[in-house]
Amino acid sequence: MLLVEDEPLVRTLAREVLEEEGFMVLEAETGDEAIRILNGLDRIDIVVTDVRMPGHHDGVDVARHARTRFPEVPVIVATGFAANITNRLQQLDPQAVLMPKPYSLERMAALARALSSGAASCP
Template sequence: MKALSEQAVEQAAAVLVVEDEPLIRAMAAEFFMEAGYHVLEACDAAAALSILEGRDDIGAVFTDIEMPGDMNGLALAATIRGRWPAIAVLITSGRARPGASVLPLGADFIPKPYLPTDMIAKIAALMVSGRLE
């Protein structure tokens, strides 16, 4: 796993963590930073889209499903995959368990609570597979 994560870090960019709960967002951000990723944070979908529109170095988005505002994490993921198809998207939730048919094409899901190693491995795999398409 470490080699895959290192490869993803070398080839790309930042991970945007989208989570409305500040402590959970900080914890996820710390996991990604410890794995060597540059991390950006957003508290909702609107903030995430604003960040994405202003940057070209984001390689992956890690988003919760349930967030305040007009757009939940699944809608955010679909928007990202439509506008920025090269960006990997990993979706999480402690309540919802969306089936594969609900996930946007190319996105993946990891349930809360997740192990940091599993989260990092999934993001790294999504980033690498996105480069191979």
């Protein structure tokens, strides 16, 4: 799993919850870093990304890039600005799952588990 979140505390807590659920978590602090990580992978089970991040690439860019490399990878996009992002996400096929903020980490982990069909590994 690739977890993309620029807020260190949120990223750390999310990683801990996801690891408790059995996921192996790769972390990125920016969209730019996430795209570099995706470029170095042979496969990924799921991508969870925030939308707004510092750098040139936001979470929707990360989702698009992930789908370019891995067309069927499940993607969860977290945002507090759903109205502004929905049109950009509709271009993805299969469509990314939008998770409005604030969200509970347990809910996010359950959604990730459901979308990844129980797969809890990462290369």
